Amino acid sequence: MVETLHEPARRAHGLRIDGxxxxxxxxALACIGATPKGGVCRLALTDADxxxxxxxxxxxxxxxxxVTVDAIGNVFMRRTGRNPALPPVMAxxxxxxxxxxxxxxxxxGVLAALEVLRTLDDHRIETEAPLEAxxxxxxxxxxFVPVMMGSxxxxxxxxxxxxxxxxxLEGRAVRAELERIGYLGAEVPxxxxxxxxxxxxxxxxPVLEDAGVTIGAVTGVLGIRWYxxxxxxxxxxxxxxxxxxxxxxxxxxTRLMQEVVAxxxxxxxxxxGQGGQGGQGRGTVGQVLVHPNSRNVIPGRVRFSIxxxxxxxxxxxxxxxxxxxxxxRLAGDSGLAVELQPVSTYPAQPFDSDCIAAVERAAARxxxxxxxxxxxxxxxxxxxxxxxxxxxxxxxxxxGISHNEIEDARPEHLAAGCDVLLQVMLxxxxxxx
Amino acid sequence: MVETLHEPARRAHGLRIDGxxxxxxxxALACIGATPKGGVCRLALTDADxxxxxxxxxxxxxxxxxVTVDAIGNVFMRRTGRNPALPPVMAxxxxxxxxxxxxxxxxxGVLAALEVLRTLDDHRIETEAPLEAxxxxxxxxxxFVPVMMGSxxxxxxxxxxxxxxxxxLEGRAVRAELERIGYLGAEVPxxxxxxxxxxxxxxxxPVLEDAGVTIGAVTGVLGIRWYxxxxxxxxxxxxxxxxxxxxxxxxxxTRLMQEVVAxxxxxxxxxxGQGGQGGQGRGTVGQVLVHPNSRNVIPGRVRFSIxxxxxxxxxxxxxxxxxxxxxxRLAGDSGLAVELQPVSTYPAQPFDSDCIAAVERAAARxxxxxxxxxxxxxxxxxxxxxxxxxxxxxxxxxxGISHNEIEDARPEHLAAGCDVLLQVMLxxxxxxx
Numbered sequence: 001m002v003e004t005l006h007e008p009a010r011r012a013h014g015l016r017i018d019g020x021x022x023x024x025x026x027x028a029l030a031c032i033g034a035t036p037k038g039g040v041c042r043l044a045l046t047d048a049d050x051x052x053x054x055x056x057x058x059x060x061x062x063x064x065x066x067v068t069v070d071a072i073g074n075v076f077m078r079r080t081g082r083n084p085a086l087p088p089v090m091a092x093x094x095x096x097x098x099x100x101x102x103x104x105x106x107x108x109g110v111l112a113a114l115e116v117l118r119t120l121d122d123h124r125i126e127t128e129a130p131l132e133a134x135x136x137x138x139x140x141x142x143x144f145v146p147v148m149m150g151s152x153x154x155x156x157x158x159x160x161x162x163x164x165x166x167x168x169l170e171g172r173a174v175r176a177e178l179e180r181i182g183y184l185g186a187e188v189p190x191x192x193x194x195x196x197x198x199x200x201x202x203x204x205x206p207v208l209e210d211a212g213v214t215i216g217a218v219t220g221v222l223g224i225r226w227y228x229x230x231x232x233x234x235x236x237x238x239x240x241x242x243x244x245x246x247x248x249x250x251x252x253x254t255r256l257m258q259e260v261v262a263x264x265x266x267x268x269x270x271x272x273g274q275g276g277q278g279g280q281g282r283g284t285v286g287q288v289l290v291h292p293n294s295r296n297v298i299p300g301r302v303r304f305s306i307x308x309x310x311x312x313x314x315x316x317x318x319x320x321x322x323x324x325x326x327x328x329r330l331a332g333d334s335g336l337a338v339e340l341q342p343v344s345t346y347p348a349q350p351f352d353s354d355c356i357a358a359v360e361r362a363a364a365r366x367x368x369x370x371x372x373x374x375x376x377x378x379x380x381x382x383x384x385x386x387x388x389x390x391x392x393x394x395x396x397x398x399x400g401i402s403h404n405e406i407e408d409a410r411p412e413h414l415a416a417g418c419d420v421l422l423q424v425m426l427x428x429x430x431x432x433x
Numbered sequence: 434m435v436e437t438l439h440e441p442a443r444r445a446h447g448l449r450i451d452g453x454x455x456x457x458x459x460x461a462l463a464c465i466g467a468t469p470k471g472g473v474c475r476l477a478l479t480d481a482d483x484x485x486x487x488x489x490x491x492x493x494x495x496x497x498x499x500v501t502v503d504a505i506g507n508v509f510m511r512r513t514g515r516n517p518a519l520p521p522v523m524a525x526x527x528x529x530x531x532x533x534x535x536x537x538x539x540x541x542g543v544l545a546a547l548e549v550l551r552t553l554d555d556h557r558i559e560t561e562a563p564l565e566a567x568x569x570x571x572x573x574x575x576x577f578v579p580v581m582m583g584s585x586x587x588x589x590x591x592x593x594x595x596x597x598x599x600x601x602l603e604g605r606a607v608r609a610e611l612e613r614i615g616y617l618g619a620e621v622p623x624x625x626x627x628x629x630x631x632x633x634x635x636x637x638x639p640v641l642e643d644a645g646v647t648i649g650a651v652t653g654v655l656g657i658r659w660y661x662x663x664x665x666x667x668x669x670x671x672x673x674x675x676x677x678x679x680x681x682x683x684x685x686x687t688r689l690m691q692e693v694v695a696x697x698x699x700x701x702x703x704x705x706g707q708g709g710q711g712g713q714g715r716g717t718v719g720q721v722l723v724h725p726n727s728r729n730v731i732p733g734r735v736r737f738s739i740x741x742x743x744x745x746x747x748x749x750x751x752x753x754x755x756x757x758x759x760x761x762r763l764a765g766d767s768g769l770a771v772e773l774q775p776v777s778t779y780p781a782q783p784f785d786s787d788c789i790a791a792v793e794r795a796a797a798r799x800x801x802x803x804x805x806x807x808x809x810x811x812x813x814x815x816x817x818x819x820x821x822x823x824x825x826x827x828x829x830x831x832x833g834i835s836h837n838e839i840e841d842a843r844p845e846h847l848a849a850g851c852d853v854l855l856q857v858m859l860x861x862x863x864x865x866x
Contacts, residue, residue: 203673204670204672204673205669205670205672205673205674205675205678206669206673206674206675206678207673207675207678210678222672224672226728236638236639236833236834237637237638237809237810237833237835237836238715238717238719238740238742238809239637239638239655239657239715239742239808239809239810239811240636240637240638240639240640240808240809240810240833241638241639241715241809241833242638242639242640242713242715242809243694243697243698243714243715243716245638245639245640245643245833248694248717250690250718250721251690251691251694254687254690254691255691257683257684257687258684258687258688261676261681261684264676265676280675281676282671282672282674282675282676283676284671284681284729284730284731285683285732286671286723286726286727286728286729286730286731286732287723287726287727287728288683288721288723288726290719290720290721293719293720293721294719294720295659295719295720295738295740296717296719296740297717297719298717298719299718299719305728307671307728307729309671309672375672375673376670376671376672376673376674376675377670377672377673378672400669400670400673400674400678401669402670403670
């Protein structure tokens, strides 16, 4: 009896996904919307997206999976369990891409989930709870705002009517486009149980590659604060205006631009990427507009963006307070107007500690190097974490580059991440003894 | 005999120009190319420029002045002297404007010179040397490059063929446009003697207004060094890239932008605008281009302009060496590429010490407050100073603003500057006893 209890676990631990099949499916999907530079352009709810969806759901139906589509176009591909009443253990991501996107962002999470189900079919393994591979509508937000639309509607964070009304630059709205491509499903979004959710994804950053580590056990997603800052001085000619009589907006703006980075360092940037309890401060000025932007005119006005991120809302609030204090100090020192306009706030989302630990255990069993890591970018998992225990598995991508046609990842890393996904899904779903 | 020697000088010292007539001529010229916002658009060699030239030369001919045009369109309006063989004492400026220019920049210097000749006519005063009022072609450089074209050709600094070939955005070249508007003269540029040259001008800066001083005795024009600087790092996503793994081009660029101002202070900015022997350091970053200039992308490349000025070429060279050292230091500290590309070099041009002193003496006699001042911007006087003793007279302009439709100056300041011009021209030309 002791023997029979342990036998399924031993069998499960020995299972490996088929890395070549996973790679082949990624390359097949990447042909739809392929760009000349080796990337993919498959914007949400376009004909290319329909073709991608048809390919993936076609594979699912060949495998005998039950395919369900909800009213925002999220697609659930279900492999039943010994106990169909249990909430399914779900894994997935998205298959829409940026206009100049790559082959792996999103697609990997969906096809890794499908590969897990294929591997279980190969070995005729039954789980207690059902398993579902899923793809969420319009994660990228390139064509329709907001980003992470499908998972946001599913989690109740984005009203369905709001999502339906979102239109692209040509005025075509989401509901009409869902209907046109045949993915306006009947199921009410969110009326679908979730036992747990896992998402495998390329890191989209340089941490794992830099550290030479294969698996990232993602501890959560950083909170984000976006601002627009405007410094107003006095436009004047560079020649005839002595230094003492200038009100140079750029000279004050550049001081605050440097403070943005200093603030990140003051709030834990030194523990970068470790995903521990400490801060994960990040500060970026990405956009600068100088007025009048002429070689021999002292700038009268400078507008620039500020992007602050950290691992918890408390830390984000501390960075916000620090930024406001620095802006006020520079305004006081210079006598120039420094206006700080909040643009967006995204809360931090820690993942489930059991899910994080499960990823670490699986990586250890499989002898893959593993470290904790935070995600600096948003993923569908952020919304799923509001509904069910959630975890993410990161694998390295070349030079940390994504949202780019040259996005690349190594087949052995993708296979390793998929093997980890198999283990954590099995552990959550339980093996039918 | 002693009595008769001093009588002309006493008479001259008591002369005053007609401020109302000067103002009326400025307003009449400003009607040609007037803009709805109260400025003037009279680009070089356009129909408006022809109309302005015709108005001014018409006034000159009514006064009986001899009008000569040279092959680059410079116009000399001559009042003969007791001794016509003496080189003329010349005063003037330009009447072309910026696209959104004002009523005073350039025009004041030309019409002040004409007002001086009118005043001498009123009082039937004869000078030993001839006097000439002059306007130079295309000082602004808005339509045709280079700036200060007419005086540059006159001084031999710009080859005539080079100036003739300069074309505007529609491909119309200078020679054809000179011919079209009827100002392609026969005289070889520069084959025209100059005994001395004076130019009255609004300051185009805030120094006189700030100090509450009416007359600026201009000691010279600052030398200028222009550069383009490019900092190259690595473009990366703001979210997933920890601080320690960034190569943020903007963070290095903003340090150098602050150094540009620090360099100005290290090279004499503290003696701003005084026109003494010390430094007159000025440093400006006017133009910034960030790539890719997106809110959530760490800038991979930043290109920006640098404008350094100082009172002597030696000081400009010291600033250049300082800038190169700072760029090298920042490149070394950051590991990023910092490229410094020289764009233009304009040498400093000190004015004649006797001419500067003459302006100061005249202001004192007339009881106008006066201080020495440098010109941060170029003027036709820069080229004339290569040919003959040269001086400039600055008067305040409102808020230091020029090259702008709201450019403004007070009638009493314009009259004061014109009175000083009268005195220095008479002193140089000598009264016919």
